[in-house]
Amino acid sequence: MKFHEMKIAGLDRKLPLCPLTDDLYIAGFVLFGDVELTIRCAEELLSRAPEFDIIVTAESKGISLAYEMSRQSGKPFIVLRKEPKLYMTDVITTDVQSITTAHPQVLCVGGLDAELMRGKRVLAVDDVVSTGGSLIAMEELIETCGGDIVARMAVLAEGDATKRDDLVYLEKLYLFTPDGEPIMD
Numbered sequence: 001m002k003f004h005e006m007k008i009a010g011l012d013r014k015l016p017l018c019p020l021t022d023d024l025y026i027a028g029f030v031l032f033g034d035v036e037l038t039i040r041c042a043e044e045l046l047s048r049a050p051e052f053d054i055i056v057t058a059e060s061k062g063i064s065l066a067y068e069m070s071r072q073s074g075k076p077f078i079v080l081r082k083e084p085k086l087y088m089t090d091v092i093t094t095d096v097q098s099i100t101t102a103h104p105q106v107l108c109v110g111g112l113d114a115e116l117m118r119g120k121r122v123l124a125v126d127d128v129v130s131t132g133g134s135l136i137a138m139e140e141l142i143e144t145c146g147g148d149i150v151a152r153m154a155v156l157a158e159g160d161a162t163k164r165d166d167l168v169y170l171e172k173l174y175l176f177t178p179d180g181e182p183i184m185d
Contacts (some may be wrong), residue, residue, distance in 0.1 A: 002180035008155065008171050009040035017176050024183075025176040029128050029156055031064050041155045041170060042068035045125070048168050050150050053120040054078065056142055058096075058107055058134050061127045065155065069125065078116060080107045080141055090114070092144055096137035099118045109145065117147035124149050129167055132157040 003014040004027040013034075015027035031038045046069055055077040057066035063079055070077040082105055084091045090111030095104055109117075124138050135152060140151055154161075157169040174182035 002176075004174070004176065004180070005184070006171065006173075008037060011037055011040055013037065015173075015182055019178070020175075023178065025178060025180070026113055026130070027160065027173055027176065029173065030061065031155070032061070038064050038068050039072075041065060042072050042107050044170050045069060045153050045155070045168070046073055049106045049123055049144045049153065051121060054117060054147070055123045055125055056080065056138060056147070057125045058082075058138050062125055065127055067127050069123070069145065076116065078113045079110070080109050080138060082106065082108075084108050084110075088112075092136045092141060094140045094144075096134055107134075107141055109141050114145040117142060117145040120147050121150045122147040124152045126154045128156045128158055128173065129154040129164075129169065130159040132161055133165070135167075 002017040004017060005014050015029055017025045020026050020043040031151050032106055042065060054075060055066045055069050058080045059082045066077040072149045088110030091108050092114055093106050093108040096107050126134060129135050152167050154169045156171050157167055158173040159175055162172045
């Protein structure tokens with residue numbers, strides 16, 4: 001397996017290269033289990049965040065980051081789920097297509113969490129933004145619930161997401177050839 005070495009929030013990490021297509025590879029980035037990196041990324045993102053009331057992320061890879069940002073800031077966080085759960089009432093849903101999943105998915109939020117967002121300044125947080133599909137779905141739910149998105153934040157931006165002027169991110173993540181060479185813009 002090939003790896004891409006990079007510095008994220010001041011820490012060195014090796015990310016495995018994973019095939020997206022026969023001709024295009026992505027670097028796999030997973031915060032789960034990397035407590036040191038999660039803490040540092042949360043610190044860095046919070047240092048760049050405007051005033052906010054609540055953090056919102058999508059299930060599942062952004063959960064540890066949103067939790068740590070919540071812990072450090074003392075502000076609550078909400079997880080938009082991939083399917084309705086038994087405890088959820090008055091469920092609001094939207095479709096999402098992410099580069100890392102093979103089929104369309106759904107994001108949803110229950111009425112109690114929706115009410116927590118109403119009229120609040122929201123940080124929309126994810127681990128990696130690439131095509132922006134997950135972020136668009138998050139935005140739709142937040143806005144439907146009456147939340148005001150004050151910042152879109154991610155640890156890494158990949159591909160066209162690096163050109164967005166509405167995204168706060170820590171590092172640029174390249175796409176790769178099958179030989180492991182970064183594809184430069």
